């Protein structure tokens with residue numbers, strides 16, 4: 001539009017408002033700038049080289065002709081603004097200024113004070129520019145309508161020898177009785193229970209004979225029986241006997257296929273997290289419900305049977321749970337044990353092998369747990385059970401929450417790299433995740449106090465001990481002796497309550513594991529909620545926080561509700577580069593807005609949210 005047309009339309013040659021838009025040309029004439037990209041129109045006038053520079057400490061308001069323009073023809077940002085007019089002077093009288101020197105308070109065009117900062121150049125990138133939000137809403141798995149649970153035909157069953165009293169067992173009884181006579185202990189073997197790998201001889205003592213007389217004979221009994229190990233239970237809980245557990249000459253294998261093929265396991269639909277562990281000395285199948293555990297610690301030396309145990313737990317769960325009902329996070333820094341489970345539809349994220357990514361994934365779980373508790377509070381549900389029940393009945397318009405199990409196979413590897421983060425997350429998960437349907441199983445080869453720290457141990461009540469090297473290691477896991485006397489290869493002590501029980505772990509071969517996994521994988525593909533790429537970005541971002549002042553500066557800018565490089569420099573007496581680097585990191589964590597030209601960055605979060613971020617970062 002030309003000037004005449006403007007005057008005809010609006011009574012003014014400078015405005016050609018259409019939907020509140022001012023033309024480029026007019027804008028340039030008034031303000032000497034081409035665009036008003038910034039929403040805040042109180043921003044200072046930019047330097048225009050076409051004008052004669054004039055340095056002043058205070059900018060005077062722009063003086064411009066009074067324009068008789070109907071209010072509604074002004075752009076929204078100018079309506080209602082007080083504009084000083086000088087009617088006698090024709091044309092515009094616009095003062096433009098050279099950028100003032102650092103730190104000077106200047107007045108912007110419309111008289112409001114703003115603080116001038118360093119002109120910020122594009123900051124160096126410390127991490128890839130992509131911002132990642134780890135916390136993603138839990139997407140329920142789209143159910144596969146024709147999904148089939150793996151059949152038991154994929155598993156082997158083994159017939160065991162029915163001979164309860166082989167010759168070697170009778171011989172053992174005779175040697176025990178003879179040892180008691182030799183040491184003048186009044187008592188004898190009342191009965192013997194042959195388990196799969198050990199036999200328990202139950203000794204009945206005459207009244208008045210101290211139980212400790214038997215424990216003091218441990219070494220003599222071992223020698224006379226020529227046993228590699230021997231464990232004494234004095235007395236056997238719930239029985240009037242002292243138990244002497246001696247390894248069998250020939251050990252039987254407890255086949256996983258046999259242990260799961262029972263109604264007690266398959267038909268128990270009320271306990272989807274019930275898993276098959278093995279068989280005790282009495283020949284009873286032993287199952288544990290992870291929901292009741294609610295978290296477990298599995299420890300034992302190398303080759304003792306931990307991995308077989310973890311596999312039998314996982315396969316037990318896969319036999320009974322559809323992908324939409326149970327989700328898994330598998331952490332395997334050793335990169336061998338759990339990687340066969342990759343691509344299972346039950347996985348939240350592909351098997352994690354990087355310890356730092358593992359720590360980040362654990363923090364994701366903490367967030368998921370908090371979200372779940374908020375949902376429970378909002379729907380007056382007590383726990384995941386009642387929440388899902390209400391969803392089923394249609395009382396809550398939400399999707400069913402799946403149970404979540406996290407398995408860490410080799411805690412020591414995580415503790416070496418990210419001890420603080422891992423310990424923190426494990427502590428938080430184990431303290432309150434039970435009602436949220438989130439459970440944790442932690443396995444380690446190194447049951448030492450630097451790996452199984454007090455906070456972890458005290459929050460993981462269920463312990464599964466395999467053979468360990470020393471009494472001290474046994475005490476770390478079980479708070480008592482016993483695990484150092486185990487035989488290895490699946491011989492274990494399960495401690496849920498006061499006294500541990502001994503059992504032989506169910507054996508499942510790699511072929512059987514593969515068969516079950518393949519059967520599931522053929523039916524449906526994984527729908528990962530957490531991508532490794534996202535976890536990696538978080539880890540990289542965390543790695544860049546190499547400045548000790550980061551947390552302090554973050555708290556400072558949030559408490560001041562202002563983030564200027566200048567302010568940070570002054571407050572912490574640091575140089576420009578360091579202050580700018582911290583500001584860039586604050587931006588990357590969503591604490592402050594990106595640099596806005598000469599304006600100070602905006603603070604985007606409150607102190608509570610900041611503390612959450614810092615906690616997640618372990619700061």
Ligand SMILES: Nc1ncnc2c1ncn2[C@@H]1O[C@H](COP(=O)(O)OP(=O)(O)OP(=O)(O)O)[C@@H](O)[C@H]1O
Nearest residue numbers: 301302303304305306307308445489490505506507
């Ligand atoms: N329940 C079991 N029944 C029979 N044999 C078993 C059982 N568990 C383990 N074994 C035997 O012991 C070997 C070692 O077991 P596993 O790999 O589970 O040990 P681990 O404790 O995980 O060792 P590492 O920590 O070195 O990985 C198995 O290859 C198997 O031969």
